[in-house]
Amino acid sequence: MRNKKTSEEVALGIRRRVFEHSMRNNGGYLSQACSAGEQLAWLYNEELKLGDPTLPMIPKPFEGVPSADNPDYHTGAGYNGPFEPQYDRLFIAPAHYALVAYATLIEVGRMAPEGLEMFNKDGSSVEMIGAEHSPGMEVHNGTLGIGLSTGAGLAYGRKLKGEPGRTWVYMSDGEVQEGQTWEAVQAASFHGIDNLYAIMDVNKQQCDGAMDSVMEVGDIKTKFQNFGAVCVEIDGHDINAMRDAVKEPHEGKPLIILANTNPFHSMPILEERFPRLHYVRFKSEDERARMNVSIAKDLGVEPIDYSH
Known part of the structure; x- marks a missing residue:
């Protein structure tokens, strides 16, 4: 499915939604919206081949873990469409980007x-730290680093089956x-898993401060190149650069796109919080x-009335 918005418009919409949510809730993952907006907009709006969602537009409450007593259990991946050979699959490895993913x-x-x-x-599947039942999520990625391994394993299985989806x-x-x-990169290169693609938000920030x-x-x-991947480095706010990067030949190797970003892109007042940008409360x-007025102006909207 495709909509009529440009990816640039989607990226702006992502930031506006995260901004409004953060203002109403006295904090949020603002810097992740700044750095990741264009990448997630490009993926969902242009690059990923996905079917129509299979889950309700309004997410259901958390319905429990997989078990014999819970036959209707499903992951949140249904928001990315059905699991069919021709469609792409997406794993969001940093589960703390969930707010930005939901806005996308x-x-x-x-x-x-x-x-x-x-x-x-309480009781919601729309988790603060995305889990396997959260919208857009297929697995619980646990500690950072697991996501690429999970993706590599799935990609290998799909390659062995001859599925065209990435x-x-x-x-x-x-x-x-x-x-x-x-x-994961070394194994993907060794096994020729060239249907594995990754794009990395290189914002040089993490929970405890600057990387x-x-x-x-x-x-x-x-x-990444030494471990066997084809790796392209781009401006992570330049959607045309993403369009070009994904075309890089990588037969027999995974493709890794390093998207260099600014964690206060479009919200420069956040620089006041540097290097503590992980969660802005x-x-x-x-x-x-002050941030309400400043960010609203930068995003082209009215300040949020968070009094109610």
Whole structure:
């Protein structure tokens, strides 16, 4: 399914929704919307070949874990359409990007806006940290680094079956601090898993601050190449660059797109919080009001009335 919005319009819509939610809830994952907006917009609006959603537009409450007593259990991947050979599959490895992912689903018409009102509420499937039952999620990725391994395994199985659909993994750069990421790339290269694609949000930020203050990772493009992937580095806010990058030849190898981004892109006032950008909770009513006015102006909307 496709909508009439451009990917640039979808990216702006994502940021506006995350901004409104964060203002009404005294905080949110604002920097992830800044850095990831164009990438998720491009994936869902243009690049991914997905069928129509198979789940209700308004998400159901959490219905329990898989078991013999729960035969109707389903993952949240139904918002990405059915599992059929011709369609792509998407794993969102950094589950803390869930708020941004939900906003994306709404912007491309795969989930109703009411779904975001259920975010982080007791009994809701619209989890703060996305789980396998959350909209758009297929598995619980646990610790960062597992997502690429999961995607590689699925892609290998699909390749052995001769399925034409691709497997995509959306990643964050903090995952390169995990050894499992490199094991996955090495295995994918060895087994010729060239139906595996990944795009990584390289915003140089993680939960505990700037990445280099936690663990320096060096030249990750060269590392990916040395482990056997084809790796392309782009401006992560340039959708044309994404369109070109995905065309890079990579026969017999996975394709990794490194999307260099700014964690306060389109919301420059967030730089005041650097390097503590992982989750922006307002420290005072004055800060909340200042950010409300500033970000609203940058996004071309009216300040949010969060008094009710």
